[in-house]
Amino acid sequence: MFWHNFKNCMKVTLKAKVSIFWTLLFPIALATFMYVSFGNIMDNEEMFKNIDVAVVSSGEEENGLMVVIDALSEGDDKLLNVKEMSEAEAKQALKDEKVTGIIFADDVRLMVNESSANASILESILSSYKQNEYAIKDIMGNLETAPNEADIMAIMSDVMADTSYYTEKSTSDSNQNMYNNYFYAIFAMSCLFAAYSSVGAISNLQANESGKGMRKCISPNSKIVFIVSDFLSLLVLHFLVELIALLYMSTVLGIEFGDKYPAMILTLFVGSMIGLAIGVIVGAIAKLGFGGKIGILTAIGLVLSGMADLFVNGVKRAIELHVPIINKINPAALITDCFYSLNTYDDYTIFIQNIMIMAVESVVLIVIAFMMIRRNKYASI
């Protein structure tokens, strides 16, 4: 009977083309949409392009700004693309958006048209120069004897030195592209959406909700056989959907998920499990109609996703500070944390812990669902 029901559930789900289409389309469409929206910013190498800037200088300025500008506009990885111009030409170039800003070297002044990331970089360069210039002048003014050239160079070197008081240590050799987190969120939501399939299957097991449920209830079979075979059948299908989505993102969209694909695939498998198990437990609530169950499921999905930062940032951190246990049991948070830990750490401790929690949660939910409906006699049909 187990395989009979397993095959039938798979056949019915596959033949309900609309449902399988949307299940598959959701992660693929959303991933494509995000990929198109992010565009080139996902490619780290493309993020820093040199900034076109006009410099207006009389050639007689009494500061070292031109030295700094020259230093920033040399080499293959130069930050600035400097064009020396007259003030009128520079203003015209700024107006025509040929340059991001104008640096007036004589009085160390910046002119930009609008605020932008590049304008902020220019502003930061000038601000930094002014601070250093002030510091050097202040130090030299406090010297008891007049500094010679070597002293001046030493002071300048000390002030200008970019001293770091910490050392950078990578937690992983894998790709740590921050934009991948958005794609992990898609997987998490897609896994949770599996609940809609299982709630339908379990409703078809309830005599008070469907004639098919009535037929199953009067058949000589234990409900656990129906629950487990439906669950596993849907798990296979949803896992395949997740794999197709992963394949699409990594090959068609070219998103680099690192080299931990087996662990990612395990996350998708267990994520599908917990998503389906949520649908099973909601489907087992006998006193609710199918519409009510869908409503509850939608609410649960939104709340869990919201608490896992899938909509806005900061909620998960607030929960971690005040009620950390919620993050330890929230499936949406567990799935995204699994991906995040794979993306960030070489160590698998958090990953394994989260996988175990989700697996246990799935089993517990299914057992509770079985207890709820195993010997159910309905008050009304």
Added chain:
Amino acid sequence: MGTAVEVNNLVKRYKDLVALDHFSLKIEEGEIFGLLGPNGSGKTTTINCILSLLSFDKGDIQVFGKKMKPTSYDIKKDIGVVMQNVAVFDELTVYENIDYFCGLYIKEKETRRKYVEEAIEFVDLADYKKFLPKKLSGGLLRRLNIACGIAHKPKLIFFDEPTVAVDPQSRNKILEGIKMLNEAGATIVYTSHYMEEVEQLCSRILIMDKGKQIALGTKDELKRMIKNTETVSVEVLGLGDAELDKLKSLPHVYDAGYEDGMLHLYFSGGKHNLIRVMECFKENNISFGRVTSELPTLNDVFLEITGKELRD
């Protein structure tokens, strides 16, 4: 032959509404047992309680001599149900639907295939095996519904109003099929509010209303329970009071009515009542048109016992 179903003192309440009020019945193996009653009388509730789908407040139910519980799998394997509403998978073909529901009872593949083919032949759906349910007419869908309920060859089959919204041709096929199932050894429990079907099909009939048993017996026994044994109706114009009184005074007439040119004479017992009516018309020179003589129906039984029509 033993007892197929025994229900004792069953009480089922839906909040303040008493759906079954100390209801009892006993169905012997091999019979076609009719549950007759108007909509809302408790027929489907009774079946659902017997099948252990519905909880009940009081009473005891035994099927094939054993107490019926949700986990009575040994009893359930011998039960088939053709429910009121069509319950099939829209995504599966006619064959696949019957195969799936049959497979809930029959594990062995070859046996199942044989049973499914026989069920398809039985309901005459051989030409529609590969059709999806949405392509079938209402009558064909009903037949598919029946096939799904009986393919596993159960010993006890519940038919819960299987002919609702079915065309006459399909209805006759369904009723013929039920007789054949009974002849093959199945005990049939048939619920309906169509008295003609119950009269035609059932060996014993239980009439119920408001969750209570009103009457129980064969159709002849039920008809004998009431006063009326024959109703003679005559189309006649301008019947005077004196002539009506003469007709009322005929032997065995216990009531008469004349309205809109139709005379109805109600007899209780007696033979040759129609001849006596005709002789009276002739003696009094009364012109008349169409004449009919009707034996009492189950509706008359229901009407006399409850004071209301069966289909009210």
